[in-house]
Amino acid sequence: MKYPPIVARYPHFLHGGDYNPDQWRHMKHIWAEDMRLAGEARCNAFSIGIFAWSALEPAEGQYDFAWLDEIMDLLHEHGCVAVLATPSAARPAWMSQRYPEVLRVTEDRRRILHSGRHNHCYTSPVYREKVRQINTLLAERYKEHPALAVWHLSNEYNGACHCPLCQAAFRDWLRDRYKTLDALNMAWWTGFWSHTFTDWSQIESPGPLGERSVHGLTLDWKRFVTEQTLDFMQAEMEPLQRLTPQVPCTTNMMGLYDGLNYYRLAEGLDVASWDNYPLWRGDEQDGRLAADIAMVHDINRCLKDGRPFMLMESSPSATNWQAVASLRRRGGLLLYSLQAVARGSDSLHYFQYR
Numbered sequence: 001m002k003y004p005p006i007v008a009r010y011p012h013f014l015h016g017g018d019y020n021p022d023q024w025r026h027m028k029h030i031w032a033e034d035m036r037l038a039g040e041a042r043c044n045a046f047s048i049g050i051f052a053w054s055a056l057e058p059a060e061g062q063y064d065f066a067w068l069d070e071i072m073d074l075l076h077e078h079g080c081v082a083v084l085a086t087p088s089a090a091r092p093a094w095m096s097q098r099y100p101e102v103l104r105v106t107e108d109r110r111r112i113l114h115s116g117r118h119n120h121c122y123t124s125p126v127y128r129e130k131v132r133q134i135n136t137l138l139a140e141r142y143k144e145h146p147a148l149a150v151w152h153l154s155n156e157y158n159g160a161c162h163c164p165l166c167q168a169a170f171r172d173w174l175r176d177r178y179k180t181l182d183a184l185n186m187a188w189w190t191g192f193w194s195h196t197f198t199d200w201s202q203i204e205s206p207g208p209l210g211e212r213s214v215h216g217l218t219l220d221w222k223r224f225v226t227e228q229t230l231d232f233m234q235a236e237m238e239p240l241q242r243l244t245p246q247v248p249c250t251t252n253m254m255g256l257y258d259g260l261n262y263y264r265l266a267e268g269l270d271v272a273s274w275d276n277y278p279l280w281r282g283d284e285q286d287g288r289l290a291a292d293i294a295m296v297h298d299i300n301r302c303l304k305d306g307r308p309f310m311l312m313e314s315s316p317s318a319t320n321w322q323a324v325a326s327l328r329r330r331g332g333l334l335l336y337s338l339q340a341v342a343r344g345s346d347s348l349h350y351f352q353y354r
Contacts, residue, residue, distance in 0.1 A: 003307050006248060006271055006346050007149040010081055012044060013341075014149075017350035018313060019046040022055040025067045034354060035078045045081050047312065047349060048072075049138075050155050051117065053087035057134060060094055065141055072147045081149035083312075083349075084142060086236055088131045089155035090117040095130060102127040105163035107207035121161040122232040123169045131236055139243035151240050152312075153233055153251035156275065158259050160225045162205050171200050173224045188216030226261040234268050252312035255296045266303035273310035274300050275351070278336065279322050282329070293336070297343030308346040311337075316350045 005011040016038070024030050038046075048071060049056070057063050075082050096103055096114035104119045105111045112119055120127050142148045160166070178184040181197055190196045195214055197203055204210055206218045237249050248270035253262050255274060266272050278293055280286055300309040316333050318325040337348050 006308065006310065007081060008246070010149055014045040014081070014083075014310070014347035014349070016043040016045040016080070016083075016348075017047065017353040018050060019048050019071075019353045020050070020052070021048070021071050022052045022067060025055065028070075030354075031071070031074060035074055035080075038078060038080060038353075043353070044079060045083060045149065045347065045349070046075060046353060047083040047085060047152050048075075049085040049087060050152065051087065051090040052085070053090060053134065054092040056087060056138075057092060060098065063137065065137075069141075072142060072145050076145070076147040080147070082145075082147045083150040083152045084138065084148055085152035086131070086135050086138065086154055086240075088120070088127075088135075088153075088236060091120055091127070091130075095127075099124075099126045099130075101163070101165070102130075104159065104161040105166070107160075107162050107205070108209055109162060109207065111163070118156065118158055121163055121165060122228045123161065123163070123165040128232065128235055132239060135236055136239040136243070139240050143244045148244070148247060150271070150310075151237075151244070151247055151249040153236055153249055153269075156252055156254055157229050157233065157265070158254065158257065160205070160221075160259070162207060166228070167204055169228060170205060170221065170224050171203055173227060174203065174220065175200065177220070188214050188220075190214060190216075222259075223261070225259065226264050229260055230265055230268055233265065237268065250310060250312070253300070262299075262303060269304070271307070271310055272300045272303040273312040273347075275313035276311060276336075276340065277313070277315050277319060277322070279324065280326065280328075280332065281324075282326070290336070290339070294339060294343060297340055297345065301344035306344075308344050310347040310349070311340045311345040312347070312349050313351040314340075314349065 006014065021031055049068065055067065056065065072082055091102060093114050102120050102124050103111050104121050174184060178187065181200065185196050193213065205221050206212050211217055233251065240249060250269055250271040250273045253274045274296065276293060278289055314337065316328065318327050340348065
């Protein structure tokens, strides 16, 4: 079987990585050297804008696209294309301060402080509107730019919010699924231990302070989290697909992560992609690890009915978060990169470039 290239107007294998020039945008002399080295390394595609919201919108309604304009132009001048990300994976501090409802509530019902990443509420109307605004501006600004090749939606969607908005959305989802409380109680077998629900308002997501023994509740909560994440992702995509229908959309998934049903999530994507960070040990266990990675490549090939996928992130050297930050053996990067190609990847991207 043969498939068209991921980027129709750029019929090449995509080779590059996550590039975060916004982090050193006050030292622009580095950018020219970045591009020179890209040519030396034969890189032709870069994921940009990931986690860049505070650089794009430093204060509410005040935007700075000048640095991104320069980077997009630089990429085009050097024969490279952009996998341009939406910045929703990490919101700016001003948003957390002014709109606390966007802060995720953990399963023990505590609202987090501004911190980390991937910690927003997928249900929040405020967060959805802010994401729609910034995504619309990105699509409007770069829809005709010759460097724009792929939309990179957020980054590694994961986690769940247990706030009142999400609880209400969960109950609405359950009503749509079961229609009646009698049907829900029968499906969940809530007569056991007198767990029968007599009003929809009694149902809450599972957590350490609440219900964890009704397996039907736990399973349906996980199903709901997938559906709510998919719904949020589709809301993110709406302005992108409307303004740039010719540009494919993807999001980077995380191997065998069981917090989301990736088969369901992939239904909304044009291209599947995933992040591969194997922890090589240098002993007999590496053979099993290589086989496990091959399986995940195969899964990602299956997510879009056999179409090629994208390897969106991989590590050319040591990482700072693995238990053992080991360097790659000589030839190791080439070996496990070609494994991805052999299994159907039409890209090799590293985290990160520079």
